[in-house]
Amino acid sequence: MAKPSKKPVGITGLGMYVPSRVLTNHDVERLVDTSDEWITSRTGIKRRRIVKPGTPASDLAVRAGRKALRAAGLRPEDVELIIVATITPDTPMPSTACFVQTKLGASRAICFDIGAACSGFLYGLVTAEQYIAGGIVRNALVIGAEVLSCVTDWTDRSTCPLFGDGAGAAVLQPVRSGGILASYLGADGSLSDKLCIPAGGSRQPASRETVDRRLHTLKMHGNEVFKHAVRIMAEAGRRAMHDAKLGCADIALVIPHQANLRIINAVRERMGLPTEKVFLNVAKYGNVSAASTAMGLCEAVQRKRVVKGDIVVLVAFGAGFTWGSVVIRL
Ligand SMILES: CC(C)(COP(=O)(O)OP(=O)(O)OC[C@H]1O[C@@H](n2cnc3c(N)ncnc32)[C@H](O)[C@@H]1OP(=O)(O)O)[C@@H](O)C(=O)NCCC(=O)NCCS
Structure with missing residues (x-):
């Protein structure tokens, strides 16, 4: 879409x-x-x-x-x-x-x-x-x-x-x-078990057993998530930029979901972006899931990495799997 x-x-x-x-x-x-x-x-x-x-x-x-x-x-x-x-x-x-x-x-x-x-x-x-x-x-x-x-x-x-x-x-x-110039969202529910919280919903309601087995906490197949995240985030970023008819030279900053520096670097390489065009704060905050790109955009503005009129690309990937990218002129 x-x-x-x-x-x-x-x-x-x-x-x-x-x-x-x-x-x-x-x-x-x-x-x-x-x-x-x-x-x-x-x-x-x-x-x-x-x-x-x-x-x-x-x-x-x-x-x-x-x-x-x-x-x-x-x-x-x-x-x-x-x-x-x-x-x-x-x-x-x-x-x-x-x-x-x-x-x-x-x-x-x-x-x-x-x-x-x-x-x-x-x-x-x-x-x-x-x-x-x-x-x-x-x-x-x-x-x-x-x-x-x-x-x-x-x-x-x-x-x-x-x-x-x-x-x-x-x-x-x-x-x-300006404002939102283009966006791209997607999902693949067949990979839901790769990153999930198994219990606490209607499929496995909370019980003594689910608590004892720590099934209310995040479970992840790290390697598989890594591979999909790199491929899909790069693709999502490119798709929204293409829809906005923009190339890397038009973009002031890409703000990727801050899950892991290695994922971000691999996405940057696939998108053909120089390091200075990719925002990072993963060292300070780790992966903050849904808050991540919002905090990144806020910090990028606070630190004057981007100013009014600049074009930024937000790109994210997460459990579901879900993914998305949004191109915005500030
Ligand atoms: C989680 C992640 C960092 C693990 O890195 P990895 O290089 O894939 O490491 P592996 O899972 O292959 O584990 C390698 C070894 O390190 C060990 N290990 C795992 N976590 C460790 C830790 N915190 N400290 C030390 N060793 C650790 C493993 O037990 C394994 O040991 P073994 O070879 O003796 O079995 C990596 O898979 C990753 O970043 N995945 C994506 C995670 C993510 O961002 N998810 C959210 C996306 S929205």
């Missing part, structure tokens, strides 16, 4: 939030049989942020969302749509977006969550764009928020160094020109 947007819809405000507690690779060394050297060389991750136990994803989402609203000059009571992309919702029901609505005081907003794992923020952007372009709402707050520390198996060295907590948010509104 790929189509250029009609009425221009753009990002008018960004915000992010990460908890203050830092978990370094040396801290992870104390939990499992690993080393800073192994984690750094295989993933590029040096540290990640972790919430205080009991902190729900909506707390992170609200902090990021408030900043994005402030940047856009929009009052909470004027927000018409809230989409939260997350694999770590506060509760299975109601949606985290509803908790965010109440905490923000955005009582007019339509609220729902999107479950597309690490691609969730991009699925959210494209969904909100359609709501605005279709005239259903005049603005939207799209938030990627994750507390992955609560679904991480801290006894499994093959997954626990990879993930962190955080949130990123964007306000979308109609713009005169």
Whole structure:
């Protein structure tokens, strides 16, 4: 599915939030049989942020969302749509977006969550764009928020160094020109077992056995995820750029999902991009799933890696498998 947007819809405000507690690779060394050297060389991750136990994803989402609203000059009571992309919702029901609505005081907003794992923020952007372009709402707050520390198996060295907590948010509104130029989303559910949380849903409801077997935590076939992620992210990035009729020279910055430095480097090579055109913050935050590209875009703007008028490409891949890319003129 790929189509250029009609009425221009753009990002008018960004915000992010990460908890203050830092978990370094040396801290992870104390939990499992690993080393800073192994984690750094295989993933590029040096540290990640972790919430205080009991902190729900909506707390992170609200902090990021408030900043994005402030940047856009929009009052909470004027927000018409809230989409939260997350694999770590506060509760299975109601949606985290509803908790965010109440905490923000955005009582007019339509609220729902999107479950597309690490691609969730991009699925959210494209969904909100359609709501605005279709005239259903005049603005939207799209938030990627994750507390992955609560679904991480801290006894499994093959997954626990990879993930962190955080949130990123964007306000979308109609713009005169620019905005979202093209997008491309996709999924392949036949590979769902490669990266999943097996229990806690209707297929395997929570039981003493599922808890004992740690089936409420992330399970991953690392090598297979790696291979698919590289191929599909490069393809997704190229597809959206092609649809926007843009080449690498037109792009100021590509902001890939920050899962792993080796994946990002391989995607960069396949897309034929120079290193300076690819944004990185994986060393500081690890993989923050749905929050990742949102935080990346926010940091890239904060650090002035991109300025108004620049074209950025967001590209992500995640459990499902799902993937997506969005080309935006800021
Ligand atoms: C997880 C990942 C870093 C593992 O790297 P890898 O090079 O594939 O490593 P392997 O899984 O082949 O394991 C190699 C060895 O390292 C060991 N190992 C795994 N985790 C380790 C750790 N944290 N510390 C030390 N050794 C570790 C394995 O046990 C294995 O040992 P063995 O050869 O004695 O069996 C890599 O597969 C990856 O990045 N996958 C994608 C993950 C991801 O980003 N997922 C989210 C996408 S949205």
